[in-house]
Amino acid sequence: MNAQFLGDREMTCKTLSKSVRVEGIGLHTGEKSVVWLHPADTQTGILFCVRNSQGEATIPAFVPFVADTKRRVSLQKDGVTIQTVEHLLAASFGFGLTDLIVEVYGSEIPIGDGSAQVWIDAFKETGTVDLGEIAPFFVPQKVSVECGEAVMVVEPSDDFKAHYVFVTKHPLVGVQEASFDLQTDDFAKEIAPARTFGFIEEVQNLWKQGLARGGSLENAIVVFTDRYSAPLRFNNELARHKLLDLMGDLMLLGFRLKAKVQARSSGHTLHFKMCQNLWRQVEQEASARWLKHRATWM
Numbered sequence: 539m540n541a542q543f544l545g546d547r548e549m550t551c552k553t554l555s556k557s558v559r560v561e562g563i564g565l566h567t568g569e570k571s572v573v574w575l576h577p578a579d580t581q582t583g584i585l586f587c588v589r590n591s592q593g594e595a596t597i598p599a600f601v602p603f604v605a606d607t608k609r610r611v612s613l614q615k616d617g618v619t620i621q622t623v624e625h626l627l628a629a630s631f632g633f634g635l636t637d638l639i640v641e642v643y644g645s646e647i648p649i650g651d652g653s654a655q656v657w658i659d660a661f662k663e664t665g666t667v668d669l670g671e672i673a674p675f676f677v678p679q680k681v682s683v684e685c686g687e688a689v690m691v692v693e694p695s696d697d698f699k700a701h702y703v704f705v706t707k708h709p710l711v712g713v714q715e716a717s718f719d720l721q722t723d724d725f726a727k728e729i730a731p732a733r734t735f736g737f738i739e740e741v742q743n744l745w746k747q748g749l750a751r752g753g754s755l756e757n758a759i760v761v762f763t764d765r766y767s768a769p770l771r772f773n774n775e776l777a778r779h780k781l782l783d784l785m786g787d788l789m790l791l792g793f794r795l796k797a798k799v800q801a802r803s804s805g806h807t808l809h810f811k812m813c814q815n816l817w818r819q820v821e822q823e824a825s826a827r828w829l830k831h832r833a834t835w836m
């Protein structure tokens with residue numbers, strides 16, 4: 539089957555109705571940054587206008603600009619990097635925002651409480667505007683990618699739905715599963731509040747690598763052998779957060795994916811491998827009406 543651009547229940551492009559400011563520290567750098575979210579015209583996509591010690595750049599949230607996927611997603615253009623974009627992208631996905639200008643003073647997007655809540659709150663505060671055009675979407679051919687025990691499968695569907703299975707040998711965590719269906723589930727309630735987490739031995743390793751410098755019990759769940767550092771918001775909060783990350787990572791395609799997604803033990807690196815694979819499918823689809831515009835980002 540060829541890739542198609544089909545569908546009946548279309549969403550329209552959406553942006554924020556006014557600008558809103560958010561500030562906070564970055565999970566990995568530990569540095570404070572200030573973010574202004576601004577309304578954008580249709581076909582803008584999600585654009586990061588970054589100013590930091592490396593310089594100044596306008597970086598699209600888009601596959602070709604992904605620089606690093608180790609523990610977080612970093613985008614880079616003209617020697618300027620912005621780290622940890624995934625939770626803001628996930629919130630945009632869940633809120634149906636297609637077009638947004640993210641003005642950032644700093645090198646990392648604030649982590650908030652470790653979930654996507656800070657962004658959902660900002661979006662709710664400003665409200666959204668319907669831009670009237672059908673949001674770009676893509677129905678992919680079936681594709682699967684894997685790396686070690688991690689697997690991700692994407693297949694065509696009438697709209698986005700995802701299922702995540704988080705498999706651990708940890709006695710407390712065990713196997714957690716979470717699902718999300720864009721047509722029936724409420725992202726703001728079901729997925730956005732799920733916080734990032736780390737196993738205690740991983741956290742110590744991250745510190746050695748110079749990551750998670752801003753990590754604290756206020757913005758991440760630490761998993762000890764016999765307990766969590768804080769009461770969980772959902773009994774499967776870890777799997778829900780992995781699903782949140784997955785949705786944020788898929789936003790890097792620059793369009794809405796009409797697909798059934800199944801993932802097991804995957805992280806940013808495998809999600810990005812899938813994005814690259816899907817992007818190759820899109821490039822072959824000459825009728826993509828929005829592709830021409832996205833090409834101007836390059």
Ligand SMILES: [Zn+2]
Binds near residue numbers: 783
């Ligand atoms: Zn995350």
